[in-house]
Amino acid sequence: MTFLKNLYAWLVIARSNFVASFGSWISLALFVFIFGCLAAGIVRTLLAGRHLKRSSPLKRTTPDPDLTAHASESLQAAIAIPTVTGDREGIVRFREFLKQRYPEVFARLHFLPAPEGSLLLCWRSVRKSDRLPILFCGHMDVVPAGEGWSGDPFAGTVDSEGYIVGRGAIDCKNVVIGLMEAVQSLLREGYAPTRDIYFAFGHDEETGGAAGAAQMAETLAKRGLRFETVIDEGGYITEEHFGRKRFPAALIGVGEKGCSYYRLTAHGKAGHSSMPPRHSAVGILAEAICRIEAAPPKARLLDVIYENMRLSAPAMRFIHRFTVCNLPFSKPLLFRAFGSVPSVNPLFRTTFACTQVRGSEAPNVLPGTAECIVNARILQGDTPKSIRKYLQSLVADLPVDVEPVLEIPASAVASTASASYKALCAVISEKYPGLPCIPGIQSITTDSRHYEPLCDNIFKFMPFVMDSGLYDRMHNADEKIHQNCLGLGVEFYKSLIRSL
Ligand SMILES: [Zn+2]
Structure with a gap:
């Protein structure tokens, strides 16, 4: 035991001596490495830009x-x-x-x-x-x-x-x-x-x-x-x-995402709205929807989408082009950069949209159940079944049922x-x-x-x-x-x- 304690103490002392002697060198090396990577990325983006196929303005021809x-x-x-x-x-x-x-x-x-x-x-x-x-x-x-x-x-x-x-x-x-x-x-x-x-x-x-x-x-x-x-x-x-x-550009669809509808049914206590429970069926449903919106399925880069990104790069802003021209290293950056672009984000992942919602029929009645429809647009690689399981896992601890209404695979x-x-x-x-x-x-x-x-x-x-x-x-x-x-x-x- 004493031996281990001594060894630990020796390691701590050795580490602090090392940092004291070489700490600034390590920081400098780290800085040079990060700066080098960034510079290499920018150079790659600029060089790639020279080889990317640009588009020329459409010639306005007059048809017969x-x-x-x-x-x-x-x-x-x-x-x-x-x-x-x-x-x-x-x-x-x-x-x-x-x-x-x-x-x-x-x-x-x-x-x-x-x-x-x-x-x-x-x-x-x-x-x-x-x-x-x-x-x-x-x-x-x-x-x-x-x-x-x-x-x-x-x-x-x-x-x-x-x-x-x-x-x-x-x-x-x-x-x-x-x-x-x-x-x-x-x-x-x-x-x-x-x-x-x-x-x-x-x-x-x-x-x-x-x-x-x-x-x-x-x-x-x-x-x-x-x-x-x-x-x-x-x-x-x-x-x-x-x-x-x-x-x-000529945009050619070479495939289409699948489309599934799932009905989410949240169960709660029905009754008069003057005596509400701590968590009503509508509240539970809202929590389920929030969880689903906060946890989109993992992003992936399909080969055809890589081709799409590469060919689209000249049309992109520099920061977006940077993430495309430095693939595969910049994949996480690519997903992050386009994560908030509604027209591009669906190319990388299955998406969820909550569309129809139903609760009580009257303003002063607590519903026993509250329902909504989640529309999943399924990217190649996922299946309606795997997506249904994923949704179920997100709301597993809530009194919420997930059942398929329509399931069309990609x-x-x-x-x-x-x-x-x-x-x-x-x-x-x-x-x-x-x-x-x-x-x-x-x-x-x-x-x-x-x-x-x-x-x-x-x-x-x-x-x-x-x-x-x-x-x-x-x-x-x-x-x-x-x-x-x-x-x-x-x-x-x-x-x-x-x-x-
Ligand atoms: Zn049509």
Whole structure:
């Protein structure tokens, strides 16, 4: 024992002697090390900046005037037929409108059996080809108009600046009309595809696509079909990537996050609110929500998001670029820097949002239970089950039940090394020279996930140029698209179909 005490005393004395003699040297070495790391990081950021692919401002080209005028009229008429999900009559009228508006398309393409409301067409190749077919997706239904419109949301009018205004203008009647216009125009030019091209337009995408796209996918699967690529709505051409003006980019969705809803039910004592318990059901629920909001799942950097960050770096502010150019060392800094950016944070982790809350029916009644819905957007690597377990662990010591209402897993991630991705980017480069193609994971779900069993390369990209102000109008008031933007989109679809 004495020996140990002596040894300890000797160690303490030796340590203080060492610090007294070399303390300043250690501090200096530490300072030099930290300063060196920082300087190296800055140099790396500056050097990397020289090699990063910058974007050049979009060249304003004017689309073919006849094509644009026809497409604009079509989209205006399409918007004027309200097709809010569930409106069967509206969808029937919309399909009739397409038939009358595009007689050549409906005469030359083959109808495939589709659930009532949806539309499944095949444009057969002129010659026998062993190349896999291509599938274009879209949807004919729209979300309800909501409030705040400056005019009639289903009038399909053109404003003084040349924008076509109305529900569905960018989600997703622009895609359906854009594709129909492109096919009709190509048919009139005498073009015939060299592989089969399919078009699948659902009627219930906005409520999950279970009766539309899911059934059409089953029909195609029963025919033993597999697709080289599926191209759906989703990404677009932004005019200001990462908020940086004059930094346009083509954002291509190569996967989408899963979406789950969980019902949280907190139990408490029901009764008169004049004699409340120390912790009511609503209070317990509030505590559970606070815990969930304070403990987001751990951040991760998927390969595709690393690619996204690397390609987006030139558009970022210096401090953000610093965290990207010094990966993998700067990973914790990257997560911290973007942790408070709502548009970027979801790329790194599963997110939680508490949406609907329900308590007592009367202001003076304590409810026996209080409920809320937690919407989890699930990043690849997590599963609905693992997230449910995580939520349960956060509230394990509270009288709170967590039960799933809907659980949709995250999609697979399409490869950016695939020939289909390269073909898509080649058309983007041809139409918009110098525009970077940036792959990403979408937080929203679309119909294309139903085709996952039939295709490994599902891309979510609509060839329409939008700034963030315009994109934010999706599912919002005054949704609109510029006539020229629509015309350019039709021309893009024509080039894409020719190139595939
Ligand atoms: Zn949509």
